[in-house]
Amino acid sequence: MKNFNKTVVSALFSGMLLLPSAIVPASEIPQHALAKINIDYQTFTLPNGLTTIVHTDHSVPNIYVGVWYKVGSKNEPEGKTGFAHLFEHLMFQQTIHRDVEYFLPFDKAGAVGMNGTTDQDRTNYYQTVPSNAIDLALWMESDRMGYLGPSITQDLLDEQRAVVKNEKRQGQLSPGAGIYERFLKNFYPKGHPYDHTTIGSMEDLENASLDDVKQWFNDAYGATNAVLVLSGDIDVESAKAKVSHYFSDVPAGKPMDKIDQWIPSLDHIQRDVIYDKVANISLSRVWPLPNSSAKDTTLMELVSRTLAGGKNTPLYDVLVDEKQLAVAVSANVSANDVNSIFSLDVTLKPNADPEQVEQIIDQTLQTFFKKGPEEDQLAAINLGGEISLLRSMESNEAIGSQLIQGMVHHNDPLFVNQQRKWISGADSDEVRKVAKRWLDKPYYEARLLPEPSTSAMTASVDRSKMPAVGEFNGKITMPPIHQAVLANGMKVVVAERHNLPLVDISMQFDTGSLVDQFYAPGTAAQAFGMLTTGTQEYDMGELAKKADSLGVGIVGGAGNQGSGVSWNSLSSTLDDAFALAAEVIRHPTYPQAELNKVIDNIDSSYDSYELEPMRSAAEVYNKAIWGAEHPFGQIVSREQAKQINRDTIKKFHDNEIGPNNATLYLVGDVTLAEATKLANKYFGDWDKVKPTPLPAITAAQGQVGKIILVDAPGAVQSSISVGHTVAAFDKDQAATQMLMDAALGQGFNSRLNMNLREDKGWAYGFGASIKNEPEGERVFTASGTVQTDKTAAAMSEIKREISEYISTKPQTEAELERDKSATVFSIPQGFTNNGAFMKTMINADLYHLPYQRIEGAAARLTEVTLAQSRELAKASYKPDALTWVIVGDLSKIETDIRALKLGPVEVWDVYGNKLR
Incomplete structure (x- = not known):
């Protein structure tokens, strides 16, 4: 392969057993046997x-x-x-x-x-x-x-x-x-x-x-x-x-450790397109081969010579002579100790179509895999190699090189004899099979293209200042929204968008993991997540096949207070999609065999969790903030996770998932009449359920003001999570909160990120925000990972930034206007598909807000004043009541953290159990 063969060809053909430059016609091969070739050593x-x-x-x-x-x-x-x-x-x-x-x-x-x-x-x-x-x-x-x-x-x-x-x-x-x-x-x-x-x-x-x-x-x-x-x-x-x-005074040293064989694996064709100052397009394909000691690598030399070794080889004949698409075609084997490669190179004629050349290569390879080379070609190659070997025996240098090469690479000075045996014994069928074994699979391709011709232009751009941004006219307009309620209590909400024949559908239920306490940990997640593992009509494989035939994807998922099942469809196949979704939602079987896979994976999942303490950061932080008894603060143990069973999941499904607990949303090329008809057809006879009321969200009872450390021996970075609870969601302050958050920790230009990433270079990224929830207290969190030796220093910087944000260095007018513009101007760009409108409708329902609320987002953000944002910041952020969770190598960070005296320090394990 041009520019790739940096190690010359294999030991066989770069040493003494050389192939002839041209294939000898079968009629000219002498019939007498060559004398036995041997090298004394x-x-x-x-x-x-x-x-x-x-x-x-x-x-x-x-x-x-x-x-x-x-x-x-x-x-x-x-x-x-x-x-x-x-x-x-x-x-x-x-x-x-x-x-x-x-x-x-x-x-x-x-x-x-x-x-x-x-x-x-x-x-x-x-x-x-x-x-x-x-x-x-x-x-x-x-x-x-x-x-x-x-x-x-x-x-x-x-x-x-x-x-x-x-x-x-x-x-x-x-x-x-x-x-x-x-x-x-x-x-x-x-x-x-x-x-x-x-x-x-x-x-x-x-x-x-x-x-x-x-x-x-x-x-x-x-x-x-x-x-x-x-x-x-x-x-x-x-x-x-x-x-x-x-050599008596030369130290022995020690042998080098080595990897004996490592064959790269390509799952798919990998094409690399490169531009340079070249006149012609070149195509170079590479396939991996075994190491140079393997018989297959030696026989692939026969493939290279009979496939593209010059005239009377199929690729050369069709591309150079017949079609005249290429000026050069070659194939080579580069044999090495760990793995070898087979390369195929084609230099195209000007204006030749590379796609046509690719097709010809593929077709020629497939023919070679079926027919193989001519037997007289193989005989000529063998004879030529033997003659070349004989001629090389006139040279002490050639013989010495052959012997030492065999010894170093194969621990056999006359490894060439083994290769000669393989070459002489190979027939067309064996060569065909080895070619198919290694070349009928994905490959790496480099496509070298001439740089496009360009020329300088006359410029009159004023580079002394940036142009002003034009007047912003973007806005969001919700599509027409219509509602209906079925006799069994199911609510149907339709947003009509007839621009494309597509419909997105989501059935949302007022239930979630908050009711797991009445069943078993993880019940809601499994009840929704396993819906597509089988139904009364279809097993898992049949269900997947049916979904594929309709082009429908069905997925279920559970949250804390709301859960749902979503699917999508062409408007022309909406009836079939509804039929399949109804089967999944109403008649899941939760096969024990599939649940067993989940249960069987519990131990390994927990083993990984314990072996990788960094994964515990979010779990331990939630426990530290909310408390061990709070639903949001519980860390499910290995034993609790194993309590899950099929009967409990089915019970959850039968009790919590029903029409009177559901809202069916449709966005796209559909009308309310069509949606209601389909809902009645597939869900109208669904019996009501008596769902468990969602428990009230009680106040957090966590470790206010404490520093929680979790040991992660050997970690090169430390995970920092710090924050506290804040008041419940207030729709009238939502816009102010968004801009208040933005300057401190949301986005690349926020103070925390610019400090720890850009100014100090201690972190790849660091952010902070208040996580919205529809009910109860919310949590403000600043989080990210920092290099181990800067953990304590980063904590000091985080505390300082939060403190100054509500005191000596409050949000500035420039920060407010920067984030206001960025947010307002970007909102419309997020509403280009059905899914975006679906999400805002579901969230509006969850927060008890009008579906069209998003239409006023830009106006609400524009109206936020600096005084409002500063006032809310003072009411929201509590730098003296921060709870810290640090996961890192305590042998390197604990002493420095304790020296900060930011609060009482405790060491927990990954399950939130206090160790000291």
Whole structure:
């Protein structure tokens, strides 16, 4: 894949068993068998762990010397990217025993081919020296293996860091250079060893300290993590003596830990569209493969060559020759230790349609999955590889590279023989099957497009000041609303909107979790939440299928004082939708099997709750504010949660859910007459119930003025929830309260958020508001998470902001006007769909207000004065009666919090039980 194959192709085809550049016609394949190919070698390992491979060939007076370290960019921890490649450069610098750079002594000795490379899996160094220079080569290699660490100075580090940074910049010059980095980021999950480039990030390179670099050397470059190969004019006994002598003082170090295999999984096609200064459109697809030791990865090389390897391959023939849509087509396998990839690249001709090319690729792949390649193609590829291997045996460098590559990546110097066996034994059917196994699935695609042509324009914009906002004319007009009541007491409310053939429906009931005390904890939630698990007419699967066929979604949910079931429909299928919804609401069966799933999950849910104390913040805060005996302050225990049962749920349904307890709302393309007819047809014969009256909301009995701490060991942030109760909802003060809240804690520009997020940088976001309720006391809460070491300081800032807001620094006229404009101008934008009108109608009913109340919202907000807002703030906020709940690592925050002396401090567990 163009720009993606940074590690060359697999060991098989990048080493000695090379594929021919063109496929040999079957008629030209010699019938005689090739002589058996074998490479003689011996290995030995020193006591310090250095493994050495020796291949003897006295025909040429030279020796290939290679040292491969089993460390690459895959071994780099977060924040240390690019270290393996940086060391490729540092290893050529001076040591404490050598004051000249690495190349000079070799140049004088007549050595050739001196270099080093780094990829994801390994770093290698190599040179071919005259036989008489073997001692020099071994001294040099052992010297940097054993002594480079102590030799690195700040000057050497800075010098090579600058070189690498310029190498990175140079690599970014060519068009499309950023594709590879985007590919790694998007293709590999975070934490995968290959999720970053080998050259690393500029930030990590800049931050690399001398201590970091020395530690990396000590961890990665010991003898036990290296393999040495000597290939050429040397015998084993001489090699043993010389290697033992020169490497005897090299530390063993320790082997690098590694992930053996991690194949990325793509659930769907992932397409990345990139623009750059290129002339033609390029398409590049990538599929994940197993690691390089797998047979499938080797056979996928046959797929790449027979699918898009040049003329007489199907993709090349149709896209380049027949349709003339592309100028180049290729496929490649990039084989690596953790996972490999198969890539397919197409460069389009100008004006070619990429969608047409995509379709042809898909069609060609499907044909390949059915037919596979021709047998004579496979035979030609096998023959060409064998011939290439034979020719490579003339070179000590090629043989040495093949042996050490097999040893490092596969623990078998002649792993090439296993690959030859796989290649020679593969027939068309096997290649077809392996292609389908790995390519007939989702893939990652990069689509590189030319930047659009643009030109500068003549401008006359006045940038010295922003334009004034024009006169605001937005308003909300509720649709016509009509009501009726059925004989059984069900109320029907219709808001007509005939702009689209859509209808939203919600049946709301005057019941909720407040009556759980007469049943069992969680009964209301399960009674409404499990409505769609099965009915008298449909089991769960049949119900879902029926809903899908109508395009209807039915969902139920319970609140404290109100609960409901909502669905939607095309106006043309409204009758069928009502029939299905009536079946769900009136005849649920609450299957025991589905309830068992809920019960079976209770323990694991509570286990997670206990293991993640941060999740307890809201529960503990409610208990602290309301008190343990108040319905709003109770934390349901594991044992209480298990009290739920089918009989209790059915009893709740039969007692609490009925027509005389319900209001049916419809918004959309429907009239009251149509709605009433449907309501009577499907709910008219529904018998009345005797619902339990909702208990009155009693006053809070919580821990006023206390600080409650919950321990979350190891947490890097602390959760802060602080507040107190306020008076009941007053419709005449609602607009003032909204603007009063806005300046202190509602929205990005509020004082609390600007302080803790923007000014201090201690939090991602922090807010505060009064939560409205239709009955009883409400709660003012300021909440958010802050970094652990700033917990106490943040608490001081929060207390100060609230205190000053009602005293020395009250809300300003500028703040009021800013929030007033933002709120008034934005209200109409929220009323673009049926759901918005439905929600405001339901809320109006809940708060005993007219359905059209929203129409006057802008006027009420506009009329709020600064004096009114300041006065209400003084009456609402009580900085000296705050209840705090802090969840965090108490070993790091408790002492500082107690030192604040903001109130009595208690430590609770996640269930609100006092520990101390």
